[in-house]
Amino acid sequence: MVGGVWVSDDLGKIKGVGPSTASKLRAAGFTTVETLAVTPVREIMSKAGLGEEKTFEICEESRKLMNYGFVKAADLWERRKNLLRCTTCSKKVDEILGGGVETQAMTEFIGDYGVGKTQICMVLSVTAQLPREQGGLEGNVIYMDTEGTFSPERVFQIASKRGLDARKILDGIIIARAYTSDHQCLLIDHLFKKCPEENAKLVVVDSMISHFRGEYIGREVLAERQQLLNQYLHKLLRLSEACNLAVVITNQVQSNPAMFYGNPELPTGGHVMAHACTHRIHMRRGKGGTRVAKVIDSPYLPENKASFIITEKGIEDTEKKAEETEEDDENQSQKI
Ligand SMILES: Nc1ncnc2c1ncn2[C@@H]1O[C@H](COP(=O)(O)OP(=O)(O)OP(=O)(O)O)[C@@H](O)[C@H]1O
Numbered sequence: 001m002v003g004g005v006w007v008s009d010d011l012g013k014i015k016g017v018g019p020s021t022a023s024k025l026r027a028a029g030f031t032t033v034e035t036l037a038v039t040p041v042r043e044i045m046s047k048a049g050l051g052e053e054k055t056f057e058i059c060e061e062s063r064k065l066m067n068y069g070f071v072k073a074a075d076l077w078e079r080r081k082n083l084l085r086c087t088t089c090s091k092k093v094d095e096i097l098g099g100g101v102e103t104q105a106m107t108e109f110i111g112d113y114g115v116g117k118t119q120i121c122m123v124l125s126v127t128a129q130l131p132r133e134q135g136g137l138e139g140n141v142i143y144m145d146t147e148g149t150f151s152p153e154r155v156f157q158i159a160s161k162r163g164l165d166a167r168k169i170l171d172g173i174i175i176a177r178a179y180t181s182d183h184q185c186l187l188i189d190h191l192f193k194k195c196p197e198e199n200a201k202l203v204v205v206d207s208m209i210s211h212f213r214g215e216y217i218g219r220e221v222l223a224e225r226q227q228l229l230n231q232y233l234h235k236l237l238r239l240s241e242a243c244n245l246a247v248v249i250t251n252q253v254q255s256n257p258a259m260f261y262g263n264p265e266l267p268t269g270g271h272v273m274a275h276a277c278t279h280r281i282h283m284r285r286g287k288g289g290t291r292v293a294k295v296i297d298s299p300y301l302p303e304n305k306a307s308f309i310i311t312e313k314g315i316e317d318t319e320k321k322a323e324e325t326e327e328d329d330e331n332q333s334q335k336i
């Protein structure tokens with residue numbers, strides 16, 4: 001049991017998998033029964049070079065071992081008791097998240113440039129390594145940096161200001177610098193092997209969409225872009241369930257020119273992004289340098305807001321209520 005979830009790297013347990021098939025599967029990055037249970041048959045077939053019938057049987061048997069398929073809601077409830085929550089260091093932000101960023105789910109932080117998305121990701125990379133009783137996940141972190149904005153100096157500052165061994169914290173963060181969308185997809189594919197190997201309990205993708213937006217330009221390639229994005233978002237979600245880890249991604253906003261009243265900020269990535277993410281948190285600037293985070297979409301979290309500030313220690317609570325720090329929509333729209 002890892003993090004309360006059954007994890008088995010004994011592929012020999014799967015009916016029909018002998019030593020040679022097991023080594024083909026491992027070489028293709030399928031190192032656990034969970035991964036085989038949640039990966040589409042076609043993908044396993046092409047990566048491991050196995051026949052359709054054989055791969056289908058392997059998937060079926062893995063799912064049986066994992067007890068996937070039809071489950072009672074009561075059993076699902078039991079399984080979800082294993083989920084862990086990672087603190088953001090702000091009590092108020094943790095509160096709107098239901099106690100922190102959770103495992104077995106994908107949380108998306110959306111917002112304008114400089115609003116603090118990368119800051120939250122770096123804070124979580126520190127806190128994820130803490131013991132559970134201190135709001136951590138007791139695991140390492142894989143940080144996929146697509147924009148080159150991860151700062152080891154900033155992580156060092158956050159950790160040391162919080163009285164932690166900053167060198168040790170940096171040692172627990174594995175950086176995957178993605179240079180293109182293809183490279184990013186390749187790195188995500190590797191996560192199924194890398195996360196159990198490194199005992200990663202948090203995977204950050206900062207940002208999920210910037211390469212896709214930069215490379216797929218024009219309407220004629222939009223469908224292709226969305227399809228690929230969808231495929232990789234679902235892989236991340238499956239990873240979070242299979243390894244009981246938290247996936248945190250960031251997303252930018254674009255202004256909606258058709259909007260005359262209210263907040264014109266629209267998350268990028270359209271419906272694909274909206275449907276794939278478990279919890280969507282929108283961040284915006286508030287009065288006096290504060291920031292306001294708001295849950296905008298979640299299957300069980302109410303649409304609450306929390307204000308916080310960015311400090312040397314990462315992020316911290318403010319005394320003020322979210323409503324007091326929030327600038328009116330008119331001011332916000334002038335900022336875009
Ligand atoms: N050491 C620090 N102390 C206090 N505030 C800091 C510190 N370092 C960074 N900041 C604040 O964090 C902000 C940058 O936040 P961040 O880089 O997380 O933005 P972002 O939302 O990721 O933006 P982008 O979309 O451009 O990536 C800066 O505007 C600055 O105000």
Ligand SMILES: [Mg+2]
Pocket residue numbers: 117118119149206
């Ligand atoms: Mg950033």
